[in-house]
Amino acid sequence: MTDRRRPSDPASAHSRKGAVRAPRPPRDPVLAARHAAVRLLQAVLDDGRALDEPFETETRLLEPRDRAFVRLLVTTTLRRLGQIDGVLKAFLQRPIARRHGAVKHVLRLAAAQILVLETPAHAAVDTSVELTKFLNAPGLTGLVNAVTRRLARDGAAVLADQDVRLNTPRWLWQTWLEAYGEAAARRIAEAHLHEPPLDITVKADAPGWAERLEAEVLPTGSLRRRGPGMVASLPGYDEGAWWVQDAAATLPARLLGDVAGKTVVDLCAAPGGKTAQLAAAGAHVIAVDRSGARLARLHDNMARLGLADRVTVVEADATTWRPDTPVDAVLLDAPCTATGTIRRHPEALRLKKAADAEALTALQDALLAASAEMVTPGGTVVYCVCSLQPEEGAARLAGAAGLAVDPVRPEEIGGLAECVTAEGYLRTLPFHLGEAGGMDGFFAARLIRT
Numbered sequence: 001m002t003d004r005r006r007p008s009d010p011a012s013a014h015s016r017k018g019a020v021r022a023p024r025p026p027r028d029p030v031l032a033a034r035h036a037a038v039r040l041l042q043a044v045l046d047d048g049r050a051l052d053e054p055f056e057t058e059t060r061l062l063e064p065r066d067r068a069f070v071r072l073l074v075t076t077t078l079r080r081l082g083q084i085d086g087v088l089k090a091f092l093q094r095p096i097a098r099r100h101g102a103v104k105h106v107l108r109l110a111a112a113q114i115l116v117l118e119t120p121a122h123a124a125v126d127t128s129v130e131l132t133k134f135l136n137a138p139g140l141t142g143l144v145n146a147v148t149r150r151l152a153r154d155g156a157a158v159l160a161d162q163d164v165r166l167n168t169p170r171w172l173w174q175t176w177l178e179a180y181g182e183a184a185a186r187r188i189a190e191a192h193l194h195e196p197p198l199d200i201t202v203k204a205d206a207p208g209w210a211e212r213l214e215a216e217v218l219p220t221g222s223l224r225r226r227g228p229g230m231v232a233s234l235p236g237y238d239e240g241a242w243w244v245q246d247a248a249a250t251l252p253a254r255l256l257g258d259v260a261g262k263t264v265v266d267l268c269a270a271p272g273g274k275t276a277q278l279a280a281a282g283a284h285v286i287a288v289d290r291s292g293a294r295l296a297r298l299h300d301n302m303a304r305l306g307l308a309d310r311v312t313v314v315e316a317d318a319t320t321w322r323p324d325t326p327v328d329a330v331l332l333d334a335p336c337t338a339t340g341t342i343r344r345h346p347e348a349l350r351l352k353k354a355a356d357a358e359a360l361t362a363l364q365d366a367l368l369a370a371s372a373e374m375v376t377p378g379g380t381v382v383y384c385v386c387s388l389q390p391e392e393g394a395a396r397l398a399g400a401a402g403l404a405v406d407p408v409r410p411e412e413i414g415g416l417a418e419c420v421t422a423e424g425y426l427r428t429l430p431f432h433l434g435e436a437g438g439m440d441g442f443f444a445a446r447l448i449r450t
């Protein structure tokens with residue numbers, strides 16, 4: 001097949017998996033930021049990559065303020081991609097040719113700026129046209145100029161007609177429809193439009209730290225900060241008083257009750273949010289993960305938090321590893337599609353596929369069976385996933401031999417009765433705690449070894 005991309009197209013080096021040639025970015029910082037955003041959309045939408053890794057490379061020469069803007073611009077575009085493409089379709093007489101894919105991204109970014117981020121229209125129009133020139137597509141500057149002006153004039157009205165569900169791929173929408181019903185599926189899609197707040201778990205003295213961090217204390221005990229600020233420069237970070245953890249992610253470990261003095265195996269532990277909770281609550285934690293790189297992060301996190309002496313780190317495959325003697329409790333945070341964290345990683349909307357959840361269920365089953373073998377009779381296993389997909393949640397418990405469900409009670413999770421199912425499982429959805437800013441989607445079940 002002939003590769004029709006023009007070798008001189010500064011944006012084309014990224015448009016093929018494995019391509020490493022980085023083009024020289026524009027000198028003008030305003031344009032350089034938008035150019036980085038185009039390259040990131042190419043990485044995610046054309047090359048199927050998660051955002052974090054190319055983000056470091058593509059923004060390394062930018063000022064911190066511009067880096068933050070690029071992230072906001074790209075994540076906003078990804079959150080609203082279905083609606084944005086709907087608006088652009090209304091303004092384009094024919095689709096943009098594949099070889100000009102980068103220019104399509106320029107228009108998507110322009111729509112996000114004009115219609116969502118409220119960038120002054122003239123600035124968005126001018127930078128889009130300049131970027132199109134820089135991308136070696138001078139023949140399209142007229143089109144970009146016309147479309148961005150239309151966006152500024154009529155875009156808001158057209159956007160209002162684009163259903164929010166368009167941002168969710170059809171297969172994913174269908175799974176939520178079946179699992180939670182239309183009203184809840186819609187609320188999930190609406191929650192995904194917004195940047196999540198910063199949630200913090202403190203080792204102790206939540207009210208005191210809430211004041212110092214200008215945060216509110218949630219009913220679950222987490223602190224929630226809405227204001228801006230680099231995490232590492234906030235008070236208490238260096239001294240290891242707290243760590244970043246979504247409010248929903250704190251709930252599974254709480255289902256183990258009082259763990260002081262107990263030995264708890266934390267399976268699939270890295271980077272250690274739940275390990276830290278258990279260790280801070282006085283448990284001796286055996287933290288098992290098969291990824292050495294992720295365990296290195298866990299190790300650094302425990303060192304910063306002053307919890308390392310309560311944690312034994314084991315690099316192993318948890319399906320085959322066993323403790324020397326059975327333990328009191330196992331927390332299994334199984335690998336999953338992570339569709340419960342789309343607010344943080346909106347690219348997942350485009351990267352996940354219908355077959356992904358099914359592909360993980362065999363591993364989830366094996367890990368759950370292994371967990372049952374690790375606890376003493378009467379001991380507790382908490383199974384959890386940060387997924388909204390039903391096949392990764394309650395469906396996994398059907399085949400769990402030797403484990404009986406011990407229903408979750410709302411008072412164990414800050415009184416959030418809406419997050420407890422009729423079967424006694426924990427099921428958080430992104431719109432729960434909505435007025436306070438939502439929470440990640442988690443499933444958890446507490447099981448007792450019979």
Ligand SMILES: C[S@@+](CC[C@H](N)C(=O)[O-])C[C@H]1O[C@@H](n2cnc3c(N)ncnc32)[C@H](O)[C@@H]1O
Nearest residue numbers: 268269270271272273274289290291317318333
């Ligand atoms: C959802 S993340 C865990 C997050 C962690 N529990 C926390 O709270 O910070 C899933 C982890 O499972 C690990 N993992 C996947 N398969 C595994 C296996 N067979 N054995 C051990 N760890 C595994 C991955 O390396 C990854 O770190």
